[in-house]
Amino acid sequence: MKLPEEFLAKMESLMGKEEYETFIKELKRKVMIHSLRVNTKKISVAEFRRIFPYDLTPVPWCAEGFYYPKGFKASKHPFYYAGLYYLQDPSAMLPVVALAPQPGERILDLCSAPGGKATQIGAATNDQSLLILNDINPKRTKALLKNVENFGLTRFVVTNNQPRDLAAVFPAYFDRVLIDAPCSGEGMFRREPRLTIAWRRDYHPQVCTPLQADLLDHAARMVAPGGRIVYSTCTFSPEENELQVKKFLVRHPDFYLTGIDCEGVSPGREEWAGDASLRKTARIWPHCARGEGQFAAVLERTANGQRQERPAWSLSEPAAKDLTPFWAFCHEVGITIPSGRFHRTGDDLFLLPAELPSLNGLNVIRCGLFLGELRYGRFLPAHPLALALERQEVKRELALDPEGPEVIKYLKGETLLVTAATPPGNGWLLVTTAGFPLGWAKRAGNLVKNYYPPAWRMK
Structure with missing residues (x-):
């Protein structure tokens, strides 16, 4: 050098x-x-x-x-x-x-x-x-x-x-x-x-x-x-x-x-x-x-003066009926959602901080937790939702050994085969390693379809 x-x-x-x-x-x-x-x-x-x-x-x-x-x-x-x-x-x-x-x-x-x-x-x-x-x-x-x-x-x-x-x-x-x-x-x-x-x-x-x-x-x-x-x-x-x-x-x-x-x-x-x-x-x-x-x-x-306040960001929240597929998904998998304000932009559903101030006039790239997409009466969970979940007992968890080959296959986006460790019945699964969430998968018959996003996959 x-x-x-x-x-x-x-x-x-x-x-x-x-x-x-x-x-x-x-x-x-x-x-x-x-x-x-x-x-x-x-x-x-x-x-x-x-x-x-x-x-x-x-x-x-x-x-x-x-x-x-x-x-x-x-x-x-x-x-x-x-x-x-x-x-x-x-x-x-x-x-x-x-x-x-x-x-x-x-x-x-x-x-x-x-x-x-x-x-x-x-x-x-x-x-x-x-x-x-x-x-x-x-x-x-x-x-x-x-x-x-x-x-x-x-x-x-x-x-x-x-x-x-x-x-x-x-x-x-x-x-x-x-x-x-x-x-x-x-x-x-x-x-x-x-x-x-x-x-x-x-x-x-x-x-x-x-x-x-x-x-x-x-x-x-x-x-x-x-x-x-x-x-x-x-x-x-x-x-x-x-x-x-x-x-x-x-x-x-x-x-x-x-x-x-x-x-x-x-x-x-x-x-x-x-x-x-x-x-x-x-x-x-x-x-x-x-x-x-x-x-x-x-x-x-110096402490002379007061902290200024901002008005809350006035955003419309989705109607309760629109959230029905989301709550059904949470019940199916057995997960608890953090507190906050729901906001929907097109098909995308977000959870915003309750104390969020007005951001009018700013170029906002992302605000809060991206929960997933609401389409045709169904909910498709987003990857950030999985990573935001705390280590907890869930109804439908696919636990992968951190030192085993299956977790590498999952992180590379490959389809997995059903094993004795796979929860019974078709539906969504929270994939974890050592108890910590990695992402989503979905059981369909004898296969476990991989929903790990392409941009995040292990190369």
Whole structure:
């Protein structure tokens, strides 16, 4: 990997010779860190460690984060498809730890795709907070939606809007706002060497800093008094980190820094910004910890004033008779549906968060849990519904061994044969592994028809 000369010269001048040599040696070392984060909405950390096929090493700054062995194909295991964990660089787990989201809060993830931090917020709040998940790139919202659905989240809205448009709709509304800002990506050079080319061309710090300042200013408008912004990047550049935060605090005197106290995390470089308070920010360095480069800052807003409210989103609910096929399906399979408001768009049936505010004027990609389709007096269940169900006793469950061949066939979309473990009688089945839902199937005679969606199948 050839690092940009400008980057090298800058880091040497900032760090000094001894630390610089240690830093660059580690940055040039060919290493791949394998880590995952447990979905505590579905399974406790203790139980996950009990059923996981290998020993796990804890990530120091994240109680749900673990390093796993190199030989384990984490993206091919049935537990991954059941949404029991998310594959994420350990350093990227820090911002949500700093955000410290709580159940019942209104939370905005301003630059949310591909969804790693959104899933972390949802699990941390046990799916009991209203999450607005935004990304300005419409293509990236597809990956975002898939990841939050795989985690079994239900109380979310995925939007595709410019931050200024969100700020116009949600002034002083959110309890917490996360800005995982677009940046020069220097902290990812080791993991993705191609980023060194993008750094020279499109993502130089001078290009990124105005965008980051704009994001921070819009977030400041949206966070309620007493609320919190967490600003994070995956770069080493002080212009995008300590200096960016310093300038924000000058523009917004109603905000102040709060320290981040996590094991294995280094303090911010106050000397690079000429302000001792910036030691309260946090950094992860590849030569100091087992992770890639990361920066995070907690910006608290003073409690002067009140959180603003939004009117409820006025949407018509389907007539009770229209839901008859849906309730018949629930009774047939024996499942319990979370509380919320039903909404029908064409044939599609959704369950919306009860406290959903008006979203008029915004480009909404998905709102709430997609339950399925109502067609010709019948209900066809959606894949996200299966993944949102909690581990429970159901009337019609097809339990597949996580280490057996049948579960792989199912995840690849193949038709299964009826066995002694298949519930009797034709009809819908909830397919599970180790008790955790994977998706839907339907028994028809001696065959089990596979309803695992093509876009989700194991390759």
